[in-house]
Amino acid sequence: MRVKVRNFPHPVLNPVSDDFLKGFFKGEIIEQTEENDMLEFNINLSLNNPDLQNLIQTKKVSFNIHFECNSTMQRLTFSEYQPVFKISIAKELLNKKVDVNFFILADQKIENYTNLDAHPDYAGVKFGIQKGDILAFSESQTIYIEKQPMSNTNSIFKVSKATDPKAPSISISLSENQIEIGIPEASYEKVGHLQAYGDDCNKILISMLYLPALIDTLFNVQDIARRDDYGLEEIAGLDWYRTLEKRLQKMGYNIAELNFEEITQISYDLLNSSSEAPLVSLENIIYNREGDDD
Template sequence: MKVSKRYYPHPVLSSFSDDITEGNFKTNIKITTTKAFYTFDTDFLLTNTDILNYVNNEEACYSIHVECSDTRMRQVYQSFESHFSFEIASDKLNGKVEITPFILAAKDIQNYSNRNFHEDYAGSTFNIVKGDVVAIDEGKTFDAIKEKDELKHIPSIFTVGKFQGTDKKTPYDVDFGQTNKIVIKLSEVNFEYYRQLAQNNETAQILSVMLLLPALVSLLEQIKSDDFDYEQFEEFRWFKVIEVRLKTLGIDLTRSSDLPESAIVIAQKIIGDPLSGGLKTLFENASQAEE
């Protein structure tokens, strides 16, 4: 849920309006991850006395709204305490996750008021219902990609398709311009070969060498170039997966685009050395054929 400047039927404490002229509502959220869970440690700072009294009287509560568009997970976590933690199973989150902090009415409140209402609301009271927004803080986003599992995410950021129109006979090319996946494009003939081979588990590593490896080498060569624009890719989901993998190899693209080894060496490390596995498969198949 993205925080937007909007009008509420009653005054709300926020950074984007002067409905309530004194006090602030700020949130600090620390996110840690294990293989099984994401843990959210939240600290709320509320300096408006009247809203704080509503919370202390359990008429309003601190709330965190979590939304993941990839998995369609939407959930609100609430507490009357200014610090609380909650967990979400790892398989419930994938890709971009939006987090929005609120203070919400925990019950219907008759004659809701605040001594720091803007002068336009001076002396006014409001009837608000359970779930109405009392205060809102700027949200944040993060990408649900666990560093310990970075290798299994690599194949998922690629998709293979066919060239269309006048390019349909081009054997192979790579499109890095899509936000979710790197698109590998094949000619009609090559795509049909790929479609058949992809159904055979024994040829999976060979396909990785033939399709994924040159794509990654091309990307890494771009990263090494002087005109590489980090900001162009930093919000792309596929780029975040690769960036996480590079960090485990000691390469931080936010600090430098210099690579400690050649693009071909690093590309193999990113996808787990498919060449050795592919050569072994070819050797074993050749040996069996000779027998």
């Protein structure tokens, strides 16, 4: 869960409100590594506010890092008084998308809290701070834990059988880790039969099924990105999205900022090793058949 703007009964140092004049607080995971069965995170915190720095030095408040993983249903909290430190977490506790939030929280009750850098509206006002109250927060950071990343573009697709007799000739679902391509039962049986004829037939099937699905997917991503950032966050942790994002980055593209006119060409290039690959496969099928006839 990402921290959102909300009202507090006392001034809170953060990047989205004007509670403070000059100070800032920023948290960041600057390095992520693996060591045996553990994930290691190097944390760097930057704080520019003398009053809060003094409270940390006297251990009345502390830096707090919260890891939240929807995939494993885990919420992990770590506190520290130093701005640079390392956190170790068992691999089994985190998977796929993880939201990381950075706070400064009160470790004890603080009476008559004031801050010289607070907005003039707070001048002369003293606040009662309770243990656990937020005194500062940073922008959230999203990380991705990929235990078994998909190796190629083709692996992000799954062809399924639509049992409804009124099902369309093809349908696309993006809600799971693979892009699901639904086709009528009769078509599904034929695809299974053709796949047995080897790699050349499979490449033709890729052009028939995967290509339109990928084009539709990339158009959907652009639509989501343009109208709703939170909608994009919901799919950004899925395996198919992460795989496409990395492949497109290598090609010099941002998955959420594609030119509509280029999506068809980009999709074709993602699926084929060369522009002639499907035609070469078709030639191989024809020539092999002619050879059998001879």
